[in-house]
Amino acid sequence: MKRTPQPTKTHTGSKAAEHQKRQSPGIAVDIESCVSKAGIGVKNPRSASPVMRDLDCQN
């Protein structure tokens, strides 16, 4: 039976974290990639949302 080629596995997600854990004393991540999942809204000039891109003051 012909087998469908499987995609090459790369160090992504938790595997990348495991790899990093073996190479260094801890695990680090970019804050920018996790804020929205945490329910956090921050000013971010690179955001796709104009609300976040132009957020400037408490108003």
Place this chain on the structure above:
Amino acid sequence: MGYAWLFFSPASKRVAALGRRQGEEATRDQLAALLKISGDTPHSAYRKKQIGFINTTDCLLSCVYCFNNGGATRNYLHPDIAINVLNEFTADGDFDQLVVKFFGGEPTLNMELIQKVVGFLEDRGVPASYHIVTAGYVAKRDIEWMVEKRFVFTISLDGDHDVQRFQRPLAVAAEGLMSPEHSLAYIAGAGASCKVRMTVTNVNVDRLPQHVAYLHNLGAEIIHIEPVTLAGRATHGVGRPNAEYFSQKLLEAIDEGARLGVQVINSSYMNLLQQEGHYCSAGKDHIVVGARGEISLCYEVADECAPYASRMLVGQYSHQTRKIEYHATTGACNAQHYLSPACVTCISASACGGGCPSRNLADTGDIYNQGGYFCQITREVFPSVLIRIAVAAGILPEFNHHQGDNHETHAPTYQDTHRQ
């Protein structure tokens, strides 16, 4: 393994989780490599200018805490003044994007101004984005027009129906206008960019997470929560929740937001990804035009009657020259940065930037002194936000928030930064 250390780099904007022993034994070089601290400060090539218009001091509401005493006067900014100031402000063309904000009072009471400003900039091909801060009592045709022009909306809504009607009562009949709740639902349904601005007093602080859920049901995906500023009408009447209780409820609201897919903004951490060490852009390629042509650095100081006008009003539009005449002594707002010795070892310092200059003046009388209230909120909330980000990223295990918020912060000291 239970992690015991969370390291944060304001330079690289990364957090790192380490076990107790690893955290204590990690060398400076190891931490720098882990956090990818290169010593290079990235600068954005994107150049932005901002101009705000106080369309009118008039308002349909009589909010119990309005810092501008909205509706007490009925000054309307003339479109000719706005256009002439715009001409002068944008003459150098030295920007990639012009951010235009309409504020009040209730800015939609002066739709003529909004439409003329948008038309002026469109005719000249100026790359601009438009923001409006509204109470949400707006005619449907006006909302439709602004949605079509891709406006970014901020709707002030403090929570459920009872809270809203108590804190933000109508002063006049709003016949033929959509309610704030309907406006929010319409704008969100149309796919326009919007956030809800929620002001917190002793009246609505207890049920902050429930109010987040209520607003989410109306379509809100971004909610900006701030405690009331003790200025204007707020100096009497509704009280401000104490800092510790507000912080606790804010964190509960963030957790509810994370569950619902809502992003919660608060000034204690909103500059987390910024490096300027400034709270806001006041005084830096940013002016606010008052309803009588006053040139201010801040939306909260819109005319000479404001208690700290001498620090924020930097000029006045002249009907004779049709140009801005700047005062000889300008405001000190652009020098805003953290100066207190206690700030040097504060983990939140880069994001806090010394706090909101206007709130500082209202709270302490000193533009540079944040005072105890907002400083306490920042110190309580900021580390807990970092923990939540690390949990969301999967580098910290799930935790009981009530226990997890019992952290100790430890900003870098000389010994830390020089350990080998």
